[in-house]
Amino acid sequence: MADVEKRPDTVRLQRISKAFWESAALMSAVELGVFTVLASGNNTIETAANAMGIEAINAERLLVALTAMDLVTRDGKTFSNAPDVDRFLVEGQPSYAGPWMLFGKPRWQGWGELTERLKTPVSEQRILGMYDETFTVERARTYHEATYSIGMGAARRFHKQVDLSARKKIMDLGGGSGCYCIVGAQKHPGLKGEVLDLAPVVEVTNEFLSQNGVTAQVTASVCNFTQDPLPTDADVAIMASNLPQYNREIIAGIVQRVFDALEPGGEFHLIGEMINPAGDGPLAPALWGLSEAVNHSTGLAHSTLDCIGYFENAGFVDVAEVEFIPDTLTRVTGYKPGA
Ligand SMILES: C[S@@+](CC[C@H](N)C(=O)[O-])C[C@H]1O[C@@H](n2cnc3c(N)ncnc32)[C@H](O)[C@@H]1O
Incomplete structure (x- = not known):
């Protein structure tokens, strides 16, 4: 039987339209030091929450999202860093690149105004x-x-x-x-x-x-x-x-x-x-x-x-x-x- 051409759906469009949620999750993870916390052995929701100084419900929200993003893996009650995260996002290592993950954050608001900025006339460019x-x-x-x-x-x-x-x-x-x-x-x-x-x-x-x-x-x-x-x-x-x-x-x-x-x-x-x-x-x-x-x-x-x-x-x-x-x-x- 000939392949039936797949009808376009909205999956890809939905993912892209909310991609900034993922950026926010990663940047907060770096700011809260969650990957460093997991590497130090505080790798359950409760112990990680304590180490980050946030409440367990928020640690759970964050860890579940990071798991779905493949930044951490989950085995029952414990979480551990993916290999790239372990190499680049655990503080104290020479390869630590946490500050680079936050590089774009000062322009967070500017990206939110992209439409207006795209309407800015060339004469106003610096x-x-x-x-x-x-x-x-x-x-x-x-x-x-x-x-x-x-x-x-x-x-x-x-x-x-x-x-x-x-x-x-x-x-x-x-x-x-x-x-x-x-x-x-x-x-x-x-x-x-x-x-x-x-x-x-x-x-x-x-x-x-x-x-x-x-x-x-x-x-x-x-x-x-x-x-x-x-x-x-x-x-x-x-x-x-x-x-x-x-x-x-x-x-x-x-x-x-x-x-x-x-x-x-x-x-x-x-x-x-x-x-x-x-x-x-x-x-x-x-x-x-x-x-x-x-x-x-x-x-x-x-x-x-x-x-x-x-x-x-x-x-x-x-x-x-x-x-x-x-x-x-x-x-x-x-x-x-x-x-
Ligand atoms: C993204 S950083 C790259 C820094 C470095 N080259 C590196 O690869 O790590 C861009 C740098 O270019 C500098 N820069 C941009 N325009 C410049 C200009 N017109 N004259 C001198 N430096 C400039 C900025 O101040 C900034 O330090």
Whole structure:
């Protein structure tokens, strides 16, 4: 008998329309420390409730939801963490990424106003988007506690893929916590780094550099990379995780300015949330692009092809794309001719 084509139903639509309930459950779980509590052996509703300082009914609500989300598993009266949760969401471990799970929370209200923000005229967009006068040192510190908790892993991955042992200096555009320079300096004692970022961030960058003992090799400078001069003594440039914050014209201009500033023979690695050339995914970069409507910036999701074009138009050669974090970050790399 021929297959009867399945009639569309509302299951998928219902799930997506309430997906923010899941986000809220995960973020509250991190804030209440439930995964840390379970790992410490307080793994029944009553003992977990006590350890979190909430009432049993609320611990039950949360644990049942987290179980249905496959973040914890249940065996009768006891609950335990799923393997990824155990590795990344138990506080006190070096791989703890709880702050990164809370990274989007300051924009919770903004996402709730997405419709209004999508109706905002282009003339009201700001080049620096969310980095306005409300982006204080305090906010930058919370923001980069989050990026650091995930960025050090990304930086280690980068330095495993890319050998900078023969290079002398990295300029890191929008380097934030400085993670790419920190790992580079730890791996190559002769390598220097200069983290370029906005004024409130640079104060925080210096804290991370001190904490990691790399201040003899890595410095941080105030630089708005969309307009300020870039250092001219670097043979490596990195720009990671800020691509969707700017429109095509601005990114093309930045890539050109990096090309002009790099030493001949230098290399540029643009690590960004890029969509595919067909423009139909992956989902994470597409949503990073949408989030720029929330931030009132000019930004959007750039494709891998767009980025390769920015590099080639600027004069870079041997331009190549490499998947960096599957379905999330792609690395486009190019070299400045001459040496
Ligand atoms: C999401 S964070 C990424 C930080 C770091 N690259 C990483 O991968 O962990 C984006 C960073 O870019 C910086 N940034 C954005 N626009 C900038 C600009 N125009 N000039 C300098 N820094 C900028 C922000 O202040 C922030 O520190």
